């Protein structure tokens with residue numbers, strides 16, 4: 001199994017605007033690998049441009065925000081590639097695609113690192129941050145998972161959240177829970 005870093009990927013649209021999306025970065029023998037599902041803006045931008053930035057933020061609201069319509073996070077120009085990085089990240093890695101493997105569902109982009117920079121120190125792991133990232137993944141798969149599975153995962157994740165969250169984690173959690181409720185209300189409406 002590859003080691004996967006849950007990160008925020010920034011790419012550029014063809015009009016030069018930034019696109020921000022949470023994505024897993026796989027560490028492989030052929031370099032860092034991104035595997036966006038079709039369809040996706042990140043996929044289109046990688047196909048066209050062949051570059052991206054991997055951002056490592058400790059503010060998990062960025063993960064939750066991207067899945068709940070809050071994508072307006074401040075960016076800065078990158079150092080080597082013609083792209084952007086998040087303003088608020090501990091570190092970032094600029095990458096260039098060297099090999100693309102097409103796939104019906106999930107193409108793979110193998111990348112080389114062209115630049116890497118640290119901006120702030122890492123201050124340790126936090127269970128509430130983990131809980132928010134896990135809930136964000138559940139929210140990105142709401143229509144693939146059963147209601148029971150989602151409820152039991154939320155119940156477990158809430159333990160770490162309740163014990164260790166700060167304001168940012170609680171806010172991120174509330175955005176994601178609103179999305180779960182919204183999804184369920186829509187499901188009930190279509191059944192009526």
Ligand SMILES: Cc1cc2nc3c(=O)[nH]c(=O)nc-3n(C[C@H](O)[C@H](O)[C@H](O)COP(=O)(O)O)c2cc1C
Nearest residue numbers: 006021022023024035036037040041042136137140
């Ligand atoms: C922690 C985390 C990891 C994710 N990893 C992936 C991934 O590896 N591939 C993918 O297609 N979507 C992934 N997602 C879901 C995408 O972020 C989401 O579907 C997003 O909207 C991608 O589409 P876009 O590029 O059009 O914005 C992940 C979501 C989270 C919260």
